[in-house]
Amino acid sequence: MSSILLHKPECSESGYMYLASAACLTYSVNMINTQRENPLVIMSIFWLSFVVGKSSSSSITTNDNGVDIVLSIPDGVVASDQHFIGGAPASVERDNIYLSSASSDDDYGLEDGDFDDLLGGDQEWEMVSRKGNQFVIWPTSTAKQQETVRPFYVNGFNTYWLMLFAADESTKGKVSQIFQEASSVGLTVCRTWAFNDGGWRALQKSPGVYDEDIFKALDFVSSEAKKYKIRLVMSLVNNWESYGGKSQYVKWGKEFAGLTNLTSDDDFFTHPTLRTYYKNHVKTLLNRVNTFTNVTYKNDPTIFAWELMNEARCSSDPSGDTLQAWIQEMAMHVKSIDPNHLLEIGVEGFYGPSTPDRVQLNPNKVAQQVGTDFIRNHQALGIDFASVHMYADSWISPSVSNAHIKFVTSWMKSHIEDAEKKLGGMPVIFSEFGVSVRDNGYNASFRDTLISTVYKTILDSTKKGGSGAGSLLWQIFPEDTEYMNDGYAIVLSKSQSTSNIISLHSTRLMLFNSRCSWRCHWVCNKKKNALPSVAVDDH
Structure with a gap:
């Protein structure tokens, strides 16, 4: 020594x-x-x-x-x-x-x-x-x-349920706790839901009708994030049924507008009434004045970016034309209200018809049948950065294999390269990645290897001035919320090895x-x- x-x-x-x-x-x-x-x-x-x-x-x-x-x-x-x-x-x-x-x-x-x-x-x-x-x-x-x-450089995590927890005094403290714990290991961005359409503790109870108490809960989330120097990616609607999603908009169309001709959840993307519902929600949210900070959402630096939709898919049109038209229309709508904040789509990064030479990089055949197209989608005007998700454990095979790590590395490098060469030098964020430790032999050690692989690939791009602009773990929970754990949750206080990996990555990014x-x-x-x-x- x-x-x-x-x-x-x-x-x-x-x-x-x-x-x-x-x-x-x-x-x-x-x-x-x-x-x-x-x-x-x-x-x-x-x-x-x-x-x-x-x-x-x-x-x-x-x-x-x-x-x-x-x-x-x-x-x-x-x-x-x-x-x-x-x-x-x-x-x-x-x-x-x-x-x-x-x-x-x-x-x-x-x-x-x-x-x-x-x-x-x-x-x-x-x-x-x-x-x-x-x-x-x-x-x-x-x-x-x-x-x-x-x-x-984005260094963060997902915790989607913050607004709902903030709406209940018995769980409100968990919002502050998760921000404090994330901040303690150097995380600076959190992705969360700015929607809950219909159902229990709905933010939007029906088209254009909001629960003010739930909205105040979202206000609290934003104000607490700022206290801990954490910025937010706010997603505006879900592709899936959880928290309402596009299926709830279709139900509203039938119930409140008498649209009996709606036959698919994908009508969300095409029917003028449903598109108007979505636009109105965007307008309401972006123009809201936070009751804790007195800052309008569209002017709040705490918000890192808006996300059009969580994991947008339109399987009824594999050509991608339907989803592309919706992305372009809604991106312009968001930017007409808020030209200052960054905007992303929220797609998973699957390659589509516009790049037939890249579809072999998709994790499975289903990926090219869901109506998304990574390159084409991110060429839409108003989109500021690319989003990519990574779930090798569910996309490739249920059994543990080195192929999962190889896929993650290849998936990341291909999207970074395409962001640089085919998207005109656009930043790309790997906005969801993780592994469920509950299933098929996956454990904390494998998860740590996966996280380290993601972080190293990001830093390899960073040191070259590349388009790899950051990552967001799925997902971080505080203690005593394990009853909501889907297998992907990381409780930092109970996962020392993972916390150490995150802290080291945070320190390195602090340098950059x-x-x-x-x-x-x-x-x-x-x-x-x-x-x-x-x-x-x-x-």
Whole structure:
């Protein structure tokens, strides 16, 4: 083993300690004081541990001059040729790196607030938008007009039932709990339902008629998400019968409009009355003023994106023409009300007739008979990013096999490549993925392998500036909600190995989401420097 010695020389309370890894990177942490309990010191150790890999030991000692941190690292990690961002002063002696301190960020070519941002400090809560094949946060305040944009890689989860739990005082606390637990492992985006059509605790009880108490529950979900710096993907209707879905719209058409000629749930996509019902729901939701924050939904940065439909399918028309016409019409409708938020479709990513050379990549023959077409669907005007789902355990075969992991890797890489080459450089989010540990021999170990595979594939794209823009686990539950578990739920407090994998991925993405990373990546044209290499190197 060898050691990295980091020392904060004698300085005032505004002094800085600069961290460097053997992989040739320099970081800054504002040392408010030299107390052992300072959380920034602890963060420094954690951050360095991530950069150089798992360490066997680390220690903090305090003295009159400042803080020393000694971190043990595996032999052979230290590189002989040291290149530090901004030319940070350092000396290498045997297996140790000794860093001297700089008086300000300027000495390193950094700007005020870079590392506050890197370490999750206070930030303005601004809208996420798209720049090329990546998501970004544009500064809006006058004080930050000269500031470069910040990248935003999606790192999140699904918890679909938040609105229903928020509607009941006995379960309302679970909403806060899930956001707190997700935030503790670094997750920043949650996908959830902004619909419940008809039935128990319905948001929309009948066309255009809403339960205000349920709407206030959705308001609460949004306000709580903001408290924990989590953004929301809000889905607007379901393809499936759960929570109403398109079948409920067909029932409403028969009951309230006397549409006796409706014969299929897919009439949802074609009948003018049902399309109007959907449009009215979109208009009502987007124009609603949140009763907790007093912010209109269409102006709320807490909302990352709108989703037209969860897992949209139209099996009655395998050509894809029916669904494509609906996507185009509804995308334009959403954008006419809210041109600022991102918009996605919510399809699973199956290839269709427009790309006959790609249909062999589908998991089964059924996939090309459900009326979806990944490339064509995402060429619709108004769609900002592509969505893809992954359920190898149910799509391929019920038995455990390495073929599942191979499929996930191939499925992801093909969609990232197509987003880059066939969709004009569009970001793609793998917005549902997981495995049920209840069935056919699948277990937590297999799930961890699957999650690690997804995360690695995302990071492989990220480090190249590719279209892989993030992922959303299906799904995370808090404790004592296991009675709703469909087998896919992850309870973080009871799944330590999975929590560790998520935390590591979050830390790596935190590096990419920093403004200094963005400048080095794009402004300084250092796209192949050590920064992205460190972020994905497990060794």
